[in-house]
Structure formats: C-alpha cells, structure tokens
Amino acid sequence: MNNALPRRPRRVLIAMAAASAVGATVLASPTSGASAAPGRTTTAAPSLTQTVPATTAAPAAQRPSKWRPRPQQYPGTVKKTDLKIRMDDGVVLRGDLVRPANAQGEPVRKKLPVIVMITAYNKAVIGSGAAGLGGPGPTYLVKRGYNYLFVDARGTGSSEGTWEAFSARENKDAGKIVAWAHRQPWSNGKVGMAGASYMGISQLMAAGHKPPGLEAIFPQVPGADVYRDIVASGGQLDVGFMPLWLGLVNGTALIPPAYLSSDPASAIGVLLEHLIGNGTFTMTLALQALLGGNPMYDGPFYRERSAIEYIDKVKVPTFLVGGEYDLFQRGTPMIFDELKSNGAPVKMILGPWDHLEGSSGLEVHKAGYGTLGELQLRWFDHWIKGRNGHLGEIAPVTAYEQGSGRWLRSRSWVGRHQDARQQLLSGTSMQGGRIGGLGPKRGKTGKSVLLPLPVQGLCSRSTNQWTAGILNQVWPEMPCFKNNNIDDYTGLAFQTRKLQKPFTFRGPINARLFVSSIGGDGMLSVTVSDVAPDGTVSRLTGGWQVISHRKLVRSKSRYLDGKLIQPFHPFTKATRQKLKPGQVAPVDVEIFPTTAVVNKGHRLRFTIAGFDVPHLLAPVPDLPGQALPITVYTGPKHPSRITFPGR
Template identity: 60%
Template structure:
C-alpha cells in the first residue's frame, strides 16, 4: 500500500471510530424493542465467497469515464460465477478504494453478493478513479447517476440480468434519490440511509448561519480522498493521470471558492439555484421505486429524511422508515439497526431487494415491518406508526415571566394567563461548545474521542450561557413526534443575531437531556406561508426563504415574531419531569455568522412575552 493511501485510510479509520464506540448505543436503546420479524427468515448464503473486478470503465454521454469495482459471487475454487444476476449499485464520493469497510460504506457487499447479487461501487465524477471534476451533486452528476444504472442494466453486461437496486448511506443515499429521479431503465428499488431532502436547510445553513462543523470536514474528506493517485493509473495511465489533474483542479475551482464565498457573505451564504440543484427535494416527486429509509434523531439529515418519507408515502410509493437514536456515522454504519426489531441492516436489505428487485413474494413484509419504526427518547422504546404526522395535535406552551442568563428560569405554561416579562440573551461565543448539538454537527466524532464528558448527555451547564423557560413537574407524561416550532418575539440592538433553541427533558435530579434543537437568524425571519406546515392552525414547521431579498434586519426598538424551526424528533417527557426550552445566541462548533453579519451577533437579543407578545413553543403532541 502506498503512503498516500495509508494516510487516507487512517483518516477514514478515525471517522469510523465514533460508530465503533457507539455500537452499544445510548442507555436504554435496546429496551422494549418490538417483536422480531415473524413471517420471514434470511436465506443462507448461496456462494462461499466473492471476487472483485476493479476499475471497470463506465462511459458517460459526454465522454467522461467513470470507474466502478464489481463484486461477484465466487465458487469454491475462487472463480466468479458465470451467470446474469440482479445488481446493487452504490455511487460514492469517498473513493471506493479507500473507504471500503468504514462506516462511510454502509453494510458492505459480501452479504448480498453471497446470496446471488452482483454489487457495483462507482466513484462519482471527479472522485476516486473517475475522470472529471467534482461539483457535489451538480446537474451533471445527477445525470451520471441515471446513466450508471442504465449501463449496468444493459444486456451488454454479461453479469447483469437487468434488474437493479441501489444502497448506501449519506452521499450514497442521496445519489440513489437523484438516480431514481432520472427514472432509468432497470431500477427497481433503493435503500438510502441518512439522506438529505433540502441541503441548505438540512445542513449547510440551518437557520441561515453557515455550518462550520460538518461542511468543511466533509469537503476536506472528499478533496483528500480525491487526490490519491488513482489505482487505474497503472493500467490506464492516460485516464488515471487525467483524473488526478481534474481532481486537483476541482479543489481550487470548486471547494475552496465555495467555502470562501459562503463565509464572506457571498451568494453561497443564501439559498438559491445552487442548493436547489443539489437537493433531493428537487427530484423527489419523480421517485417512484420502492424505498426503505434509515434516519437518525441526532443525524446531520435529521430534518430531511422524514420529509423524503412523507413525500413518497403521500404519493403511494411503497416506503418504510426506521429512525433511531443515531448520529451520522452511526446511521451510516447501520450497526444498531437490528435494535429496531426487524433484523440487521444486511438482512433488511436482502429482504427489500429480494421482494422488489428479484420479485420474490413476501406476503408478511408489510405486517412484519410497519411504515415507520422509531426510537422514542425518554421512554427508550421502539415504537411504530403509520404516518410521521398523523394523529398528533398541536400542544402550545406559553413563555411566561422573566428569565436571566446563568439562572432565574422563566416558566412554560399551557394556560392563557401569562406574566409579562423579558429575557436578555447575551452573546456568548462558546455556547454549544460541548453539547449533543456540537457532537451531532461534527458527525459524532467528538463524543467518540472524549466519550466520558458529561456534557454530551447533560445540557445543564450549556443552558447557563443563555436563558431558560420550563414547565413545572408534569402531572402527566407528554409525548411528541415530528417537527417543533418556537415563536419568539424578539428585539435586537443591532437589528440582527441568531436564536439557538434547544428543547430538553429535565429529570427530577436536574439532569437536562437535550432532545433536539433549532436555529434562526433574526433578519431572515420572513415566512413563506405557502410552504410552512401548520397543525391545528398553529405553525409547526416554518419555511423561511433565506435569500438576499428576504433579509430584513429589525428596526430600532422593533419587536417582531421569529419562528424557529426546531428539528423533528420523537420523545416522551415522563410525569414528574419538566419540558424546557433554552435559548442562546451562538451554537459552536456548529454554526457561525458570515463575516459581514458577525458584528450584528455581538449585541445579544431580548425575548419578550406578554399578551401583546405571545411567545410560544408548539409541539406535535401524541396524547
């Protein structure tokens, strides 16, 4: 192994650490799992081994050659079987030669291949051994995904029977949705783990500030794996060296300019065509193949995965979703998927692809596995549902009284009577530094490295850097599932700033468990009501345009309602516990303002609550 490959494998191993550490999952995660699959058992391996053909040339219609590794079943003598098989495709940006076996590659290929599938892993344009320049889900890469499927579907491939499925997490999950949106011939089913829906709102600029935790890490990973000299250089020097030059050029012409433009407040800091092109929400209405989704409650795409599910289910596409208490690398590895009670990740993929790619009858599939299986925080139970938003009702909790940073909590009440008050949220640039949020938005790496720090599971110390409103001890449990809205009447001396909101469960012993969070730049408070979700007449999931045109700082002395989209979760706050909302003005290492907006974040914010300014937390209650 050459030195450059060794360095990257070390990097990937470091990224993998969080999922290895997290195999045990959070306390209580194995409790009350639903009954295991009753009417189906995984079939045994048909073939004793596998064999790999490396760097197959896959030409695109513009002449660019992508490269794929093909894994085939092997006979006892180690030779590949000679027959046409259904094909599972994974499209990766993380260099197929460097990321195999890490959480970035999901379940791995051997399990399915030994049961009669071929598996093709393809380096996306401009990455790994593939030619071209990488531009992160560009329209051209979108088209490539469909062409890859049709190439594998072709009768010219002696190993393919023309029936195609797709799998893989994160980037590979998003690629599946773009491929399905192309409606290529032969694609029968997909299995995306932790995919996005709207990349701007999901991860790039949640609430309108720039993500400085995950995005630079991710861009760096793709760039680093992209400049490894391609393995194909030895067998096809012209293609290999050409690919390397293209990859080096992309770092200077795409990655660095994108980052610099965003942090300096350029067009990349705002939503627009660039991000819409790269969002699966642009093509999801064209996805019509059976889709099995894996999501995480602490995942980078915590917001987006349920939105994909709701769209597909609403259009009648066969769809299932499992959401667990996982961060991004945990959701990508799928190591704990079996705790949901339906089988391991590999077994679920086998069942899904046997049914929809091979066409094998499975009469108990829908009775064994409900549309949604999700982990309920607080109770530690795996729960099932027919719809993500179904029988919930809007439960509102009014902010009442005053609160002060460092102590002096205000109250949350279900009643109409509130005590007028204010709460000044000071600018504390270390807010969020050691929290479940900082761990989530760096994909789970900090907790893996420093697992014993109490701040990952107890938000109490971080909450002192802002203001807190909470209920008294609950006289009955409160259950919720879905997105949350915090409407906070806000003023600001600078006219701007960011509201960083966390919703937590406070135990009788004082432990503060952060359930979820949300963020909103005050100057970007404009609401697109046509795309905002309501429940019982209350805003549940606000939609803000986040464009240059929609940016409007507060006038001097102005108090205005700011709807903060708090990302979806499922939880039970037990009787005797308290429901808490905490508000800060920073969330590092997750988000930072652009350079031009930085001064406006350093004056702090004031939250108002009264009959005139009814600040409120709205949750999707389950009774």
C-alpha cells in the first residue's frame, strides 16, 4: 500500500462521490432462449415449491458464446444539457441528452432508441462517468446507435421541486420521463433504462407505471424493501450509511446548475428550493427516527418507497446485478424472485461485491458473459432492437460461491432442488474465546450470557458493507475485512467440528434463538463464518433482530421443506413487545442471503453479538437498555438453531 498512499485523498473523494449513487432510504420469446417462470412466486411459504433443476457447477467463464459484441457505428457523441421536461403538475425537470455524432461532430438525424437514467445526484456528475458509477458511461451504447438521457429527479441537481426520496410523486415522475423520451423527435419511440442503486430503483418504479415505449431495464444493486434492506435492518437505525447518503444527496443538490449564467433567476430559485425543502425533509425525518418517533417503525412511509410493493406491475425484461456484500444483499434476489413469478424475462448476476463495486460493474466480466457494457448492449439490442442476443446462454441466476470461487448457474434463486439443513447450537459459549458447539444433532443444554459491547462489528467486513464499500476503496488490505476472528472474540461463538464433507448453502437463512434479557430487549447481531484450518475466519453473511420486534408474520415468511428460512417481522410500534423478567422466548433472526461452501476440513461458525458498529444503533430512548446482558439458551428444551437452504 505504500506506493498507493499519494492516491488516497483522490480515492476518498471518489468513494464519497460514489456513495451518492446508492439507493434511497428506499417471456422470453422462443428465439431468445430466455426463460420465464410458469407460476407465481411470493414471499410466503409456497414460493419455494417450484420445480427447478439443480445448480450447474461448471464455471460460467468456460462456456463458449455464440454472441459477439458488435463494433461502434458512429465516431463520436454530442451532448445537449438541461433539456426541460415538464411534469403534469407544472414542475420542470432537467435532462442531459447524449446522442451519436458523425465525423463533423453533428448529431445524427436518424431516430434512435433512448436509454434513460434518473438520478438524485446531479446528472452532470453521473453523466460524466465519475468513478464508473453508471457502469461504462454513455459512450459505449451511444456509439452503437442509442441516445442516452440523464435526468435529475425532482428536487435534485438542476430540477425544480423538493426532493422526497421515492415518494409517490417522484415515482410517477419516473414514468412520465420515460413517456416524454418515447415521444421526442430524436427518439424512435423505444426506451430502455439503466443505472445503479438509486438509478436502479427508479427503473423499477418507472416500469411499475407501465409508460409507453419502455422495452427493457438493467438495474444494478437495486433495493426491494427500504425499511428491512437498509434503513432499519432488524429494527435498529442504520447510522453508518444513511447519514453519509443523506449528506451527499443534499450536497450534490446544491451544485449550481449549468444554466446559472443564462437564467440566473431560475437557477438561484432552484438552489434555494433545494436548500430549504430538501433539508427540512431529511433533517426532520432523521431526527424523528433518532428520537424513536414514527420513522423508526415500518409503515406507509416506507411502503410507498419500496419497489417490492409495486413489483407485481413490472413485466418488462429485467437484468439484475447484485452483490453478496452489498447494501441491498437482501433486496436484489427478492426482486428477482418476484419478477420471475410475474412471468417477466429476468436474469441476475450476484458477485462478491460491495455497493461501490456492484455499482461500477467493473468485475461483472468475471461471471463469464463479458463486460457490463457488453451485457447492456446484448440485453438492449435483443429487447429493443430485435437482434438475437442468444440470451439462452445466460443462466437466469449466475452466483459467485464463497469458499470455492466458482460461478454457479441455475434456473432459480431458491427452489425445490434445495433442502433445509439445520445446525443446532450446543452447550455454553463465553466472550473472549470459549466456543460452544454446532451440529445437526440435538444440542447440549447450555446458557450463554452475552454482554453487548459497543465495539462489536467494528473489526469486520460489516463495517465496509454498511459504509457502501468506501473503506475498501481507501484501505483494501484492511485485516479486519479478511479475518473476522478478532470481532468474534467480542461475542458468543458456536462452531462445528472439522467438516467431513463440504457444507453448501444458497439463499436466505434463519436463526431461531431462545433468549432472555435483563432489560427485556436488545439487539441480536449474528454472523455466519467459515473457519479455515489455519484459523482464518471468513465472514460469509450476517443478520440482525431487535428482541422486542420478534413477532413473526408466517404468511409473509419463506419456508423450505416446511422449515423457516426467511422470517418476516412487522416492525411496528403496535406489535413491539418486550420480554418479561425471566421470560425465555424464541427470536427468529433473518440472515441475509448468500451462496457459499464451507469446505471439508473447515468449520462452520455462528457468532452472536449485541451491537453491529458502525452499522446499527438503537433510538435514543432505547439506548440505556441496549447494553444490558442477554442470555442465549441451548439444548432440548430450548433448541436454538440455524436453518440453511442447502444446495
């Protein structure tokens, strides 16, 4: 790292700018070979009962392709800035249009399809391709016969109005923007959408409005459920990413518009509108949540801003890119499942990426289908231009397997070809090194006392994940990102003996823990890890659950072989219930999905902590009770266990 030190200030700035690209608090034709789900899948128990073939283990990169990227058609590009896009309520949004240009630098006269990207972080920044946040930038597609339109969302960048992230009004705007692009004189009427995170969620919201001309979308790292994915995973407030994100959204909204010199009155008016309106929205929301007010609980506010609530209306061909260490690690596969159940042509690649890595798409080629730009060209050419993209060569799901480094292909994310595998906690664990048992047979009776420590989670990959990957940009060789052993010493660890055969799993995981609490509440922050023979502990995934929010809604939970693998908790004030003194109760902890193998000779480890710093924090009224001891029970009477969807 010594020779990289001079670059650190630049990398920090790029990473901070990149974080603003994160999400808001929010049939195949016979010739294409793309598959479509024959039936409906929901988040309830029946969703995992579709018949699908087993996963193919051959690495994707070894498979030959009939498709080849075509060369560019045009030598250059030309941009027109700050086009006025008037909404039905009179508010004017602004867009930058990039078009193919001839050798003389003039825009070509031919009507062409349009790729739309809607951003909350100033189109001038995103459209420039800064930090690769939008993938390869517009040039690759534009030189191959597409127009590219970047639009500032309402209340951001150079657009009028007040920003209220993914409100019903903003989501309606998304559909209106697509309809506007559909009918412009430089458009042939066909529209696609692209972009990462916030821009990815905007695509789903636009598609839900079924605007004319929308033919295909390509969301990278999109979220599904604002509350559970990111704002309050497990019922505590995200204080790692959210403050950074809100600051950057408002900061980019104050960059002076390009039309300041030509229309200073309008430009200054827009800036004042952003400064006053946006600040009021974000500051009020954050303060109320911190004080334990309504924004601390799930409800209409978050439902309005969650793509999963509108996904039944989305039928357009969709290509998803997600990350196994991403902010939306939970949400992206959920979107895939729902789109598949809709009968929408859908593909998904899940790689070993944090949010910035998934947003840039720089390593997408490792999945074996080409670069991100080539994949976008293939997808849009097929669905928009009618060219044969040989999409049957691309599996519906291509996922990186932690522990082996292989890229695995399958027709579904979680399905009947999988089985539910349980590991029971056994005996007693103590913080500081004493490790309890873990295995498929009935566990030994034990009682382990957890003292929550406000450093738990700090020396782990969770820190990088929940700051959107910024730390990885600054210090990629950080030891805590490679070895979770130090962090595990601060919690209660349970692990298997050395495995006699590989233990594989893919999908969401549930941990049912029997607990009591002196304060009647507390956070259960859990980690699933792979312990190598040399002692290195690789964090595979994690989950979180506030004890008082333990109420389970079975109809919205997911089951495999009749066993719970993804619990759904309502997280409302009305359903919150603290434990009584001496009460022992089961708490189901949702562990975010991943694909992994713990190899023969390794051990599977499960760790429980009371904090996940700097990711989550209780609201101010609950802080005193967060540090009080929690007791975890094991054995026949209290069968604490973890349920994995095997592979």
